[in-house]
Amino acid sequence: MELFIVEIARYVIILLFASYTFCSFHAFAGKNKGRQNRVFAAQGTLTVLLHAIMSALLIMENKSLIYVFLWAGELVFYFVFIKVYQACYKGLSKLVLNNMMMCMMVGFIMLGRLSSQYAIHQVVLAAAAMVACIFVPFFIQRFSVLERLGWQYALVGILFLLLVFVIGVEKYGSRNWIRIGTIEVQPSEFVKIFYVFFMASLLAKSTKFKHIVLVSCVAAVHVAILVAEKDLGAALIYFVTYIVVLYVATMNVAYLGAGLAGGTLAAVAAFKLFAHVRTRVSAWQDPWGSIQAEGYQIARSLFAIGTGGFIGMGLGKGLPGSVPVVESDFIFAAISEELGGVFAICLIMVYLSSYIMFVNIAMKMKKQFYKLTAFGLGVVFIFQVFLCVGGVTKFIPSTGVTLPLISYGGSSIMTTIIIFSIIQGMYVLNGREEEGFEEEEGSGGKKTGT
Numbered sequence: 001m002e003l004f005i006v007e008i009a010r011y012v013i014i015l016l017f018a019s020y021t022f023c024s025f026h027a028f029a030g031k032n033k034g035r036q037n038r039v040f041a042a043q044g045t046l047t048v049l050l051h052a053i054m055s056a057l058l059i060m061e062n063k064s065l066i067y068v069f070l071w072a073g074e075l076v077f078y079f080v081f082i083k084v085y086q087a088c089y090k091g092l093s094k095l096v097l098n099n100m101m102m103c104m105m106v107g108f109i110m111l112g113r114l115s116s117q118y119a120i121h122q123v124v125l126a127a128a129a130m131v132a133c134i135f136v137p138f139f140i141q142r143f144s145v146l147e148r149l150g151w152q153y154a155l156v157g158i159l160f161l162l163l164v165f166v167i168g169v170e171k172y173g174s175r176n177w178i179r180i181g182t183i184e185v186q187p188s189e190f191v192k193i194f195y196v197f198f199m200a201s202l203l204a205k206s207t208k209f210k211h212i213v214l215v216s217c218v219a220a221v222h223v224a225i226l227v228a229e230k231d232l233g234a235a236l237i238y239f240v241t242y243i244v245v246l247y248v249a250t251m252n253v254a255y256l257g258a259g260l261a262g263g264t265l266a267a268v269a270a271f272k273l274f275a276h277v278r279t280r281v282s283a284w285q286d287p288w289g290s291i292q293a294e295g296y297q298i299a300r301s302l303f304a305i306g307t308g309g310f311i312g313m314g315l316g317k318g319l320p321g322s323v324p325v326v327e328s329d330f331i332f333a334a335i336s337e338e339l340g341g342v343f344a345i346c347l348i349m350v351y352l353s354s355y356i357m358f359v360n361i362a363m364k365m366k367k368q369f370y371k372l373t374a375f376g377l378g379v380v381f382i383f384q385v386f387l388c389v390g391g392v393t394k395f396i397p398s399t400g401v402t403l404p405l406i407s408y409g410g411s412s413i414m415t416t417i418i419i420f421s422i423i424q425g426m427y428v429l430n431g432r433e434e435e436g437f438e439e440e441e442g443s444g445g446k447k448t449g450t
Helices: 002-026 033-062 065-088 094-114 116-134 136-140 150-162 187-205 209-228 232-250 253-273 275-285 296-308 331-339 341-364 368-392 410-442
Strands: 168-171 174-180 183-185
Touching (some): 002 033, 002 094, 033 065, 033 094, 065 094, 065 116, 136 410, 150 209, 174 187, 183 187, 187 232, 232 253, 253 275, 275 296, 296 331, 331 368, 341 368
Antiparallel strands (some): 168 174, 174 183
């Protein structure tokens, strides 16, 4: 009977998640508010239903009360987060909110599948991020002040990154963590936000060549520190984000070409200078040739993805623990193995719909600082998805980055929630400014509000 339930559940889970993914793109069609609200309501229902079915499978598989409490706790978190978030961000993008919540709920389930302690810790950290998000609108309303702090953002970011050389600890070959008592923090995750603010602020002020050279040098300092820490994934995210933001700010293809050429030369130099880079490239080129050594992780990941096929082995029926660091860098392999390739593709599409909405929000911004900030944070998000999924599937060498909102890690989930919240805050603020402008136009140029 249990096997029959798991077998049926595989198809139901895929059907529900595929329906949710369809809604994520269907919401872009037309501007009928009533129809859009029905789509968003359907997304919420699908999220709760999908979470309930997958939680039931975990309870049935583990036969432990702790998974009943996990299901209840995660459900309470979902509804409280939704209510608090909507109260703080009036006029928000419901699609962005729904996608963020769906990804988090999938993450809770997959981490609970690996270890109940992972899921508990992740829920606690997500709740802490929710508290931090309450204050984001307060700062967004003062963007006129924040816009002027370009060099200050760079200074704070660089000093924070340099902390790892003083109180840092090494993990998986990279010295990119700091430990304060029992708390471990990855500075590069939080500095990403300061880094985008730094770029957006300075490039919004001027795009003269001398100014761009100076800003580029400071951006290069960030990347150089990350390379010295052997945090190659973060270094790539920072580099690509700067190139994209610079191009959006100037619309100069020459800068884009120069950045790509410089990045190529830097990659070749890193391959020549650093042994750990050569190791990762070697594992990417032929994981089977070194399956007992550096190729083991990617080989196990490919085995897991291949074993899962299109519909997966069923939640709780795979062997995700055989993949090293599966809870963080390689959680996409666990998702593909147990939930299937169709589910994994739909997850990528949900990420993509979030990014499309980020771009839409950026395009609507009137102020250049808002526009560049939204574009920059959007690139940080989607390029991290690309690096994680690409590394797990052997499309590119593994860079050791997490899957946003799903992978285990406090720094990662807190930073991603804050990134979503900053973009939501700008979206709300821009909407209010547009409403105020329309009121002024409608009243013959006189303000109608306070």
